[in-house]
Amino acid sequence: MQQNTPKILIISSDTGGGHRSAAVALTEGLQRIWQGQSVAVRVIKAVEESHHITDKLVTVYNWVLRNKQGWMKYLYWAMNKFRPETREFFQRRCIGFCKDAFEKWCPHVVVSVHPMTQHIFGRILRELNLQDQIPLVTVVTDPCYGFWKGWACDDVSLYLVANDDARRQLIDYGVSEEKIKISGLPLHPKFKEVTEADAQNARRAYGLDPDKFTVFVNAGWIGGGNIPAIFRELVRGELDVQAIFLAGKNEDLRKEAEELAKTARFPVKVIGYSDEVEKLMHSANVMVSKLGGLTTFEALACHLPIIADTITPPMPQEAGTVKLISKRGAGILLEKASDIVPVIRSLTGNSRRYRDMKAATAAMTIPNSTEQIINEITSLLPAYEMHRSAA
Numbered sequence: 001m002q003q004n005t006p007k008i009l010i011i012s013s014d015t016g017g018g019h020r021s022a023a024v025a026l027t028e029g030l031q032r033i034w035q036g037q038s039v040a041v042r043v044i045k046a047v048e049e050s051h052h053i054t055d056k057l058v059t060v061y062n063w064v065l066r067n068k069q070g071w072m073k074y075l076y077w078a079m080n081k082f083r084p085e086t087r088e089f090f091q092r093r094c095i096g097f098c099k100d101a102f103e104k105w106c107p108h109v110v111v112s113v114h115p116m117t118q119h120i121f122g123r124i125l126r127e128l129n130l131q132d133q134i135p136l137v138t139v140v141t142d143p144c145y146g147f148w149k150g151w152a153c154d155d156v157s158l159y160l161v162a163n164d165d166a167r168r169q170l171i172d173y174g175v176s177e178e179k180i181k182i183s184g185l186p187l188h189p190k191f192k193e194v195t196e197a198d199a200q201n202a203r204r205a206y207g208l209d210p211d212k213f214t215v216f217v218n219a220g221w222i223g224g225g226n227i228p229a230i231f232r233e234l235v236r237g238e239l240d241v242q243a244i245f246l247a248g249k250n251e252d253l254r255k256e257a258e259e260l261a262k263t264a265r266f267p268v269k270v271i272g273y274s275d276e277v278e279k280l281m282h283s284a285n286v287m288v289s290k291l292g293g294l295t296t297f298e299a300l301a302c303h304l305p306i307i308a309d310t311i312t313p314p315m316p317q318e319a320g321t322v323k324l325i326s327k328r329g330a331g332i333l334l335e336k337a338s339d340i341v342p343v344i345r346s347l348t349g350n351s352r353r354y355r356d357m358k359a360a361t362a363a364m365t366i367p368n369s370t371e372q373i374i375n376e377i378t379s380l381l382p383a384y385e386m387h388r389s390a391a
């Protein structure tokens with residue numbers, strides 16, 4: 001790496017899979033999209049890599065998300081009430097690792113994709129008297145009104161948000177509207193609509209019938225929630241379909257799903273963790289999933305209709321997304337696991353309803369959103385400023 005190569009530090013945490021996906025999309029986007037000199041990008045998981053206690057907190061969060069989805073509303077309330085990201089107990093355990101990473105990397109821009117991490121780096125920049133020299137950018141990965149207060153931080157230089165709904169939430173949390181720009185979500189460009197021929201090839205790659213209606217049951221990055229119960233109901237149904245079940249990082253769930261698949265009356269492909277979720281989406285006609293911010297919009301970018309798990313009331317930061325896809329007609333809300341078979345049957349038996357849902361997905365994402373985000377970030381790099389001044 002040349003001495004004057006622009007450097008960007010992305011800070012994240014693996015609480016769920018969305019923040020990780022955002023970091024990957026930005027990293028690859030920076031290296032692919034920016035039409036300037038080379039840029040160096042480093043990603044750190046600022047919460048779990050900092051201290052064994054904060055690592056345990058991440059583990060507990062993911063356990064609750066996987067096994068006790070109904071508790072998430074209480075966790076959300078507690079996080080917004082006690083604001084751990086602003087507390088000395090939390091910051092003291094993260095500050096040493098994060099400051100060391102910052103000083104070793106010496107980035108020109110710091111980008112946060114997680115609601116707890118920018119508070120730590122805002123403090124680091126203040127303590128080093130660098131807050132006016134190194135921009136702190138936050139890319140908000142929750143797209144709708146109702147997300148965590150932790151996203152709001154006085155030290156952030158620029159907020160990049162999905163839509164006006166997210167913009168209004170930040171303003172209501174006290175963020176100056178001059179700091180906020182609407183850019184869309186950081187979606188990897190591999191999440192895109194494909195032709196029917198490409199969809200057929202994707203099904204063949206999984207050993208499935210290229211012409212049969214395909215249901216993608218997505219248990220998420222951590223593999224859990226209500227999706228396993230929905231899958232149990234699905235495999236009992238007499239349906240003219242085939243299915244793919246993604247178990248995520250839950251090995252026990254993968255084994256259970258493989259046993260259930262043997263009892264199904266239609267073909268079922270079971271997969272554990274995958275870095276190629278876009279190929280699963282490309283192969284599918286519909287996705288069954290809990291509504292998470294990025295996962296939902298990755299599916300919509302693929303023009304993939306969604307059957308949304310609302311058996312447990314959605315977390316507040318996800319409730320807006322539930323209302324949005326329902327209002328726009330891009331999804332169906334599943335309130336009981338036992339409803340999955342009649343819902344699937346209604347889609348396979350009513351081609352017009354399915355076509356309308358698919359058409360509705362097309363208007364729900366901002367085209368080239370990742371490129372817009374990259375342009376905003378790289379406009380803050382000193383190399384860009386020097387180039388613009390020279391021009």
